[in-house]
Amino acid sequence: MKRHSILICAVLFTLHATAVAEEDEKSDTPAPAGEAAVAPKPNAVCRRDAKLVVVAQQLAERQTIPPSPELIRAAREAGVDANPVYAKFGVVGEVESFKSWLQDLDEAADAPLICGRARVGERVVLVAAVRAGSLSVNGKHALHAEVIADFRHPYLVVRDSR
Known part of the structure; x- marks a missing residue:
């Protein structure tokens, strides 16, 4: 079972790396003659995350930021x-x-930021978190794993509950 799990992870990682490489090649391809080149979008400090938007909305409605353990919960x-x-x-x-707050977090973080924003009246809440990777279940027998490029030799181990 372990051998199959590592193989699945290696395949997922290879597919992800291939997709990223193809995307990079597309961005390096010059625009055809007669078409204006589209300027690349600047890298955002954080990527919007729908789940953090929910957390931000809850905090905006409460109008307080709870202590760290409550915020994490x-x-x-x-x-x-x-x-x-x-x-x-x-x-x-x-x-x-x-x-400025997001840039400070980004400089101190060891992985990319995800964030969510909510507004109630004039009050705005921004919630941010550091995310180095994710694992999601895609069907009954499929997992999808993603990690940032700084992981040198990532692998996934799946163990049966028996």
Whole structure:
């Protein structure tokens, strides 16, 4: 069973790496003559995550940021598997404050950030978490694993519960 699990992981990782390489090749291909080249979008500091949006909405409605253990528990209950989880309150128009906060988190993080934002009235809540990888169940007998490029030799071990 272990041999098959490692093989599945290797295949998933290879497929993911191939897809990323093909995407990179497409972005390196010059625009055909007569067409304007599209400028690449700047890298965002964090990627929107629907589950963190739910957490942000809950915090916005509560109008308080709970202590760290409660914040992590709320994130887990919403299905967020990333750790650690951070939250910041502000008001509409404090764009620079939120941007600076996210950039500071990004500089200190060892993996990419995911985030969720919610607004209730004039109050804005931004929730962010560090996510180095994810694992999802795709059907009864299929898993999908993704990790950031910094993992040198990733592998997945699956064990039967028996």
